[in-house]
Amino acid sequence: MVRYTVRRVPSAVAILVVASVVIFTLLRLIPGDPAIFLAGPDASPAAIVGIREQLGLNGSQVAQYFTWLGGVLTFELGRSVVLGGQIETLIGAAAINTAVLALTALVLAVLIAFVLSTAVVIFERRWLTSLVTGFSALAVAIPNFVTGVVLLMLFGVLWMVLPAGGVPSAGLAAKPDITAQYLLLPAVVLALPSAAALTRFLTESLRSQLELPYVTTARALGIGQGRIVFTQVLRNALPPTVTVLGLQVGQLLGGAVIVEAIFAWPGLGHLLERAISTRDYPVVQILLLLSVAVFVVVQLLSDVIHASLDPRVRLEGAR
Amino acid sequence: MNRRHRRKTRWQSKTALALVSALLLVLTGCTSAVQQARSENANAAVREGGTLRAATNLDLVPATFYQGQSVVLGLVYDRLIDYHSDSLTPQPSLATGWQVSHDGRTATLELREDVQFHDGRPFTSADVEFSLRTYADPAHVGQLARTAQAISGYDTSAPHRIVLTLAHPVSNLFDLFSIVPIIDSATAAQLFTGEKYNGTGAFKFTNWTKGTKVAFAANPDYWDGKPRLDGVDVQIVPDAQTRTAQIRSGQLDLVLNPTIRDADQLGTTPGFEAIPTTGTSLSTYLGTNVTAPGLADVRVRKAIALAVDRDRIQAEVFQGHGQTGNLPWPEYSPAFDATKNKTYAKDPAAAKALLNEAGPVPELPLAYSAGDPAGERIAQIVQADLAEVGITVTLEPKESTLFLKDLVAGTYGGLWVTLHTFAQFNPATLTVSAYPFNSDKNSSNFIDAEYKAHAEAAWKTSDPTSPEARAAYVALNDDLLEHLFLIELVSDTGRFVTSSKVHDISWTHLGNLDLSQTYLTEG
Numbered sequence: 039m040v041r042y043t044v045r046r047v048p049s050a051v052a053i054l055v056v057a058s059v060v061i062f063t064l065l066r067l068i069p070g071d072p073a074i075f076l077a078g079p080d081a082s083p084a085a086i087v088g089i090r091e092q093l094g095l096n097g098s099q100v101a102q103y104f105t106w107l108g109g110v111l112t113f114e115l116g117r118s119v120v121l122g123g124q125i126e127t128l129i130g131a132a133a134i135n136t137a138v139l140a141l142t143a144l145v146l147a148v149l150i151a152f153v154l155s156t157a158v159v160i161f162e163r164r165w166l167t168s169l170v171t172g173f174s175a176l177a178v179a180i181p182n183f184v185t186g187v188v189l190l191m192l193f194g195v196l197w198m199v200l201p202a203g204g205v206p207s208a209g210l211a212a213k214p215d216i217t218a219q220y221l222l223l224p225a226v227v228l229a230l231p232s233a234a235a236l237t238r239f240l241t242e243s244l245r246s247q248l249e250l251p252y253v254t255t256a257r258a259l260g261i262g263q264g265r266i267v268f269t270q271v272l273r274n275a276l277p278p279t280v281t282v283l284g285l286q287v288g289q290l291l292g293g294a295v296i297v298e299a300i301f302a303w304p305g306l307g308h309l310l311e312r313a314i315s316t317r318d319y320p321v322v323q324i325l326l327l328l329s330v331a332v333f334v335v336v337q338l339l340s341d342v343i344h345a346s347l348d349p350r351v352r353l354e355g356a357r
Numbered sequence: 358m359n360r361r362h363r364r365k366t367r368w369q370s371k372t373a374l375a376l377v378s379a380l381l382l383v384l385t386g387c388t389s390a391v392q393q394a395r396s397e398n399a400n401a402a403v404r405e406g407g408t409l410r411a412a413t414n415l416d417l418v419p420a421t422f423y424q425g426q427s428v429v430l431g432l433v434y435d436r437l438i439d440y441h442s443d444s445l446t447p448q449p450s451l452a453t454g455w456q457v458s459h460d461g462r463t464a465t466l467e468l469r470e471d472v473q474f475h476d477g478r479p480f481t482s483a484d485v486e487f488s489l490r491t492y493a494d495p496a497h498v499g500q501l502a503r504t505a506q507a508i509s510g511y512d513t514s515a516p517h518r519i520v521l522t523l524a525h526p527v528s529n530l531f532d533l534f535s536i537v538p539i540i541d542s543a544t545a546a547q548l549f550t551g552e553k554y555n556g557t558g559a560f561k562f563t564n565w566t567k568g569t570k571v572a573f574a575a576n577p578d579y580w581d582g583k584p585r586l587d588g589v590d591v592q593i594v595p596d597a598q599t600r601t602a603q604i605r606s607g608q609l610d611l612v613l614n615p616t617i618r619d620a621d622q623l624g625t626t627p628g629f630e631a632i633p634t635t636g637t638s639l640s641t642y643l644g645t646n647v648t649a650p651g652l653a654d655v656r657v658r659k660a661i662a663l664a665v666d667r668d669r670i671q672a673e674v675f676q677g678h679g680q681t682g683n684l685p686w687p688e689y690s691p692a693f694d695a696t697k698n699k700t701y702a703k704d705p706a707a708a709k710a711l712l713n714e715a716g717p718v719p720e721l722p723l724a725y726s727a728g729d730p731a732g733e734r735i736a737q738i739v740q741a742d743l744a745e746v747g748i749t750v751t752l753e754p755k756e757s758t759l760f761l762k763d764l765v766a767g768t769y770g771g772l773w774v775t776l777h778t779f780a781q782f783n784p785a786t787l788t789v790s791a792y793p794f795n796s797d798k799n800s801s802n803f804i805d806a807e808y809k810a811h812a813e814a815a816w817k818t819s820d821p822t823s824p825e826a827r828a829a830y831v832a833l834n835d836d837l838l839e840h841l842f843l844i845e846l847v848s849d850t851g852r853f854v855t856s857s858k859v860h861d862i863s864w865t866h867l868g869n870l871d872l873s874q875t876y877l878t879e880g
Contacts, residue, residue, distance in 0.1 A: 070758035122419035122551040202602035302594040
């Protein structure tokens with residue numbers, strides 16, 4: 039097992055190296071640089087040259103790449119050229135906020151999907167099925183910047199029952215009940231498309247199970263539909279849904295970029311959007327490389343788990 | 358009913374009861390975040406103190422301290438002099454008196470003696486020298502750096518008097534004094550990294566949570582009296598709709614840069630006030646690359662100036678705010694000329710006649726910053742107006758950094774729409790320091806010896822209201838109207854939106870926030 043894992047490491051490292059080159063090059067291919075943003079609309083070309091000098095952007099691209107790579111390898115990620123702080127501090131704070139938001143949205147999506155799917159198959163009412171189908175279609179079709187603004191105006195402005203965006207002034211950890219209220223709207227908006235996808239998938243999965251002989255047998259024994267669903271069918275319908283759930287995590291993190299902007303939630307999406315628009319190369323490079331690294335690590339872990347479960351994979355790799 | 362069914366019913370009842378109880382506990386036991394946000398100032402509203410909660414879309418950018426840091430610059434720092442909103446007459450601030458020699462080569466400023474930085478260090482003439490020298494450094498991109506660079510000598514032998522020697526007289530010296538923040542030499546390095554802002558202003562910088570909030574506390578030792586507020590929290594809220602929603606919901610007291618539409622809507626809503634920042638200037642113009650095909654002929658540029666419907670732009674985009682005109686100056690500017698300001702009004706027939714003389718005009722690209730709804734709408738109106746006189750325009754939305762890149766490099770293919778500021782100061786500040794007007798190199802690639810001579814003449818004079826200076830302004834106005842490398846459209850001010858419990862809010866000529874006299878009430 040260890041040998042299998044070790045064999046996989048070089049390809050993971052190669053992917054990271056190639057990714058670092060691609061990220062660095064692509065960013066430089068985008069017209070404009072941080073000096074232009076920092077100098078502003080009334081700056082002279084001479085002022086821009088001066089800022090480029092300050093930021094170390096006048097050296098050769100190759101030298102800049104190796105300086106950056108050296109920093110990454112020694113965990114000296116550097117400073118944001120626009121915001122001025124240490125990159126690890128910036129990313130650390132934003133990552134916590136995004137994790138809280140995405141995790142809450144994930145829990146909400148699962149809860150919504152669970153309640154709606156089981157209700158549809160237990161009660162078997164046409165109106166309920168139509169309602170849930172309609173919800174699923176709408177939640178997938180309407181972009182989250184629309185649902186975000188609508189819910190913000192309804193709950194934050196018209197009814198004033200939830201905060202209209204932002205984070206608690208004392209921080210997320212100070213008062214959990216207050217934090218929960220700030221979190222609710224963005225989390226719901228972020229959760230809706232995933233909840234819709236999971237609902238459709240789980241409902242279909244439950245329906246497929248309900249057509250199988252063991253359910254017919256249970257019904258013949260006089261067991262109620264609800265009990266059959268909760269005690270027997272759900273257990274069998276969940277595994278494929280869990281696979282879909284894993285894919286939804288990526289979608290949630292992607293959707294967080296828009297939702298964080300609408301609700302002034304200071305997470306990674308907010309940071310990345312701002313860093314790209316201001317050409318804050320050091321921050322964008324690290325955020326993109328980090329996302330590749332996470333993907334590579336997850337891929338490596340899944341390969342290792344797969345290999346541990348299936349000896350053929352291990353042996354095939356050893357040949 | 359069998360035993361199993363009864364047990365199931367009891368289980369369901371207990372579960373339902375537990376769920377309802379938990380829900381009630383949550384609803385009654387938790388504090389409402391909305392109530393908490395609205396009541397954070399409830400006590401402060403009826404007495405001196407309280408924290409003012411503001412929002413802006415722009416986070417701090419420490420590397421460019423002198424640009425776009427209006428909150429920090431306004432709250433934490435003082436300047437040598439100030440201007441009233443509708444005048445260019447210097448008013449005392451850290452300098453209490455001043456004298457400029459007849460030849461304009463020496464300026465003497467008397468400084469306040471009762472001022473100290475937030476860390477307790479006394480303010481002296483050496484701080485003025487350090488501040489002006491730092492501002493003059495091209496690396497810091499100070500807008501009036503060229504004027505600061507004209508200062509060739511500093512005499513700081515007296516702690517509360519500074520004598521400046523200038524390489525040549527400059528007409529916008531007091532603009533420089535009204536813009537340059539007085540900074541602390543000991544913490545200057547931390548200033549440009551955003552770690553520490555040590556000024557002499559009414560509020561002390563306390564904390565910056567990047568991307569989230571900047572916090573300030575009242576300076577109890579402020580030379581102009583302790584501010585009535587306890588502090589100011591400025592939240593970073595990128596989305597305009599969210600900022601509006603937050604002030605409507607009571608989460609905010611002040612929105613710093615609302616859209617015109619949001620300001621108008623809130624301004625007519627009870628409980629809110631839209632405040633135009635009189636004295637600031639945001640002029641929208643149509644830029645022309647005078648080297649681009651078609652636009653090299655000044656008759657085509659004049660035809661464009663005659664084809665554009667400025668009144669429609671003012672009515673539809675600016676909701677009736679601002680002033681239309683052909684020159685950048687506000688009425689209180691010494692360069693203002695009411696007659697010349699109306700040289701080009703919409704006249705499609707005259708425009709067509711000029712175009713007939715000039716011959717066929719190729720299709721012209723018109724760039725604007727993508728994501729700027731006002732810029733997009735203006736570009737569409739200009740496109741329609743020019744189509745009316747036979748000029749085909751293609752719209753080119755550009756990502757904001759790319760837009761800036763073309764602006765600075767002068768690489769637009771034809772026309773562009775954007776804003777300039779600095780017309781609210783003495784005229785030389787615009788023609789010397791605002792890049793679109795720069796006579797040496799500008800976005801329009803317009804290089805003209807006469808224009809350069811007139812710009813220099815307007816700048817290198819000690820009194821901005823002298824007959825010589827006024828003669829130079831007349832010549833500059835003629836240059837601007839004759840060559841039309843920038844076609845002025847509408848000049849407007851910035852604006853704030855406040856809840857009605859915010860009183861006595863103020864701002865500098867540059868639009869920097871001044872809350873030194875601000876207080877809160879329940880109203």
